Amino acid sequence: MNVYDFTVKTSRGEAKSLADYRGQVLLIVNTATGCGLAPQFKELQQLSETYKDAGLTVLGFPCNQFREQEPVKDSDMQEACQINFGVTFPLLGKINVNGPDADPLYKYLKKEASGFLGSSIKWNFTKFLVNTEGHVVKRFSPATKPLKFEAYIRKLLADVKTGTPVV
Template sequence: MSVYDFKVKTSSGFTKSLDTYKGKLLLIVNTATKCGFTPQLEDLQKLQERYEDQGLQIIGFPSNQFAEQEPLKDGEITEFCAMNYGVNFPIFKKIDVRDQDASPLFTYLAEQKPFQGFDMTHPTSKLLVSIINERFPHYMSGDSIKWNFTKFLIDRDGQVIGRFESTSEPIDMETQIKAAL
């Protein structure tokens, strides 16, 4: 099995098979427009521009599961990302990325690359962990997605080769992206 076996919904509601990305290096990200990590969209777009000619494709999946930080509707999300951060990579339909209604894609991603903890050197890590432990303690158990802007690197064969938590800045992933290209 690989990510190419999954079908997802575009922000317009059309079904798209991820096998259309065969041969690309994918970076799959769960996003939110009202999150403290939302500015990562700017660096994600920089990575997209820097490496798209070499085969990188970033795709975003908005989710409203984390403190309701994605209140916008699907079309509004795409517009917000483009207008505020210059995003031109695909932003798909808003989905659940954890718990019982989780998208099968994100369940698969989390199974392939277990949670290894947050980068505690990131300036907001302690605050994020404190918020999760206080308000959403069940989020910390298991390998499911813990917060917005969890990023999965997928090789050209559709296999998950990296997981980067919210506290991992996109630019800090550049070495792994270049190595995989």
């Protein structure tokens, strides 16, 4: 099993197979526009712009489970994040990341990479790095700024034939 086995909802409520991202490095993040960590959108966007042509896709999953910090409706999410944070990477449908109603993808991610406090998601902007085979290779805490782990992304994007970093 890997992340490509999951189907998620888009912000328009349509089914989106993560198999569509097969062969790409994924950075999966639970987001919230009203969170004090929302400035991380800027660094996530920077990584997306820098490495998208090399095979990185950032996927944002809005979540309202932490002090209701995601009041934006799914249908308005992409536009709100574009206007307020300059985000152009995909923002999918709002999900739960903890509890009995947690999205199956997040149940899988948490099982594959436990955090400091066990498997639950501590807060918004928990980040999971997934390799080109769809396996979780690293989990980063909400406090870890995205540019702090750029080297991990570069390593995963390294050219398979030469072993040298792309970009």
